[in-house]
Amino acid sequence: MKPPAFDYSRPTSTREAVNVLAELGEDGNVLAGGQSLLPLLNMRLAAPRNLVDINAVTELDYLRVTPDGVRVGALSRHSALERSDDAARVQPLLRQAVRLVAHATIRNRGTTVGSIVHADPSGEMTAVLSLLGGSVRVAGSAGERTVPAEDFFLGPLESAVRPGELAVEAFFPARTPGSGSSFTEISRRHGDYAVCGVGAVVELDADLRVCGARAAFLSISPTPLVLDLAEVVHGRSFDDTAIEELSAYVQARIDPQPDIHATAAYRSHLAGALTLRAVREAARAAADLERTV
Ligand SMILES: Cc1cc2nc3c(=O)[nH]c(=O)nc-3n(C[C@H](O)[C@H](O)[C@H](O)COP(=O)(O)OP(=O)(O)OC[C@H]3O[C@@H](n4cnc5c(N)ncnc54)[C@H](O)[C@@H]3O)c2cc1C
Structure with a gap:
């Protein structure tokens, strides 16, 4: 199966990605790991006019682990979270759950933030974000907003990220003592x-x-x-x-x-x-x- 034709852009910074997405509005779709989006395109269940590929936005490829929790950038792959001993120490549930996401090859490519934005009711990391009371940082032309997990998931495959916006980071709070x-x-x-x-x-x-x-x-x-x-x-x-x-x-x-x-x-x-x-x-x-x- 081949996807329908689309235009393609490959920004190299968060600012550029947000500008491109804001300009495209309803006509733009983010391409992250492609592990959910590409099957949808190939089966022609989705036909976006423009794909905004964020794989060159390397500043979003990070895991920041601090005593208050783990911040996962939009380009960080599931496998990075799975391998991070620091993240597992601060919040053990992350590794316990992410290792159950699909296969290793898919975890090598798929992003944790992409999986959360995709809002699949069968997604492990959506459940983890909700259970821990985490949040997602979203950027758009009007600036940034932080959406708590309880307001983030609107329905099956529907999240609070609006057309023209980029989810830049997910935050998972640390394990509490006891x-x-x-x-x-x-x-x-x-x-x-x-x-x-x-x-x-x-x-x-x-x-x-x-x-x-x-x-x-x-x-x-x-x-x-x-x-x-x-x-x-x-x-x-x-x-x-x-x-x-x-x-x-x-x-x-x-x-x-x-x-x-x-x-x-x-x-x-x-x-x-x-x-x-x-x-x-x-x-x-x-x-x-x-x-x-
Ligand atoms: C065979 C198979 C089995 C799988 N099994 C599981 C499983 O057991 N559990 C599970 O949770 N997942 C599973 N997945 C999905 C996998 O976890 C994907 O990694 C994940 O759903 C999407 O991440 P991605 O980076 O590939 O996003 P993409 O496929 O690139 O994008 C998915 C959607 O999110 C949007 N998006 C992505 N990133 C952003 C962003 N930063 N800002 C705004 N919008 C964004 C895209 O526009 C698109 O609509 C499976 C996939 C496959 C192919």
Whole structure:
């Protein structure tokens, strides 16, 4: 399959990219890693008139790790985040999740920011941004704005980035003291999009009892869904969180849809079972981290 004809520009700075995109407005589309956009073009499911290729904007190829969190530039590939020991130390959930994105070859090319802007309900990093309460910095002709995760995902494949704008950076807050995380999912074949996935963050008090717990779900709702689970597991010991009430609590609050990969009932079952697993692993990770401090 060949894509429909398009005009092509290759800016070399953020400013130039923003200017080109602002000029093109509705007619311009950013090309980052191309791992989602190029299949859409080749299958002729999208036909943008102009592609603005940001692969030469090398100033956006960065990971900045500070005690408050990890900043991921728009040209940083999934694989860079996966390999960064500094990023994994400051926020372990990043590596736990990004290693589950597709295959290594796709992670070598696909960008984390591109994946977030693409807003696929099955995307791991959209769930992570939502679970951690991160944000995305967006630049346009009128200047920059920072959009919190809760306002960023508008629908399936629809984000708050408007025509003519460039998402320049995603910010993932650091792990808080006493907390641990886990990310787990089920896919039909290794590297496929998950039929269901769950990321969890659990916070423990000084006695290693749960004082906070929340989970994010993928392939369950049109936009990333985050549930607060604290009322179900609050006060339980870190090694005693995998309780059946947790599954029932989750299943009562989700409305998964059937598709060719899974029935709604199977997805609901997976969401409950994977929540137990993710919460148990996150609680153990929190306890392990506390013991090594
Ligand atoms: C076989 C296969 C399996 C995959 N499996 C998974 C999976 O399991 N989980 C998962 O999360 N992803 C998966 N992906 C998608 C992959 O993660 C892509 O990297 C990601 O969706 C998009 O990143 P990209 O850099 O390739 O963006 P592109 O494909 O270049 O762009 C995607 C969209 O985002 C827009 N965009 C990109 N960057 C910006 C920006 N900085 N500012 C504004 N708009 C922007 C583009 O205009 C386009 O509309 C898979 C892809 C393939 C081909």
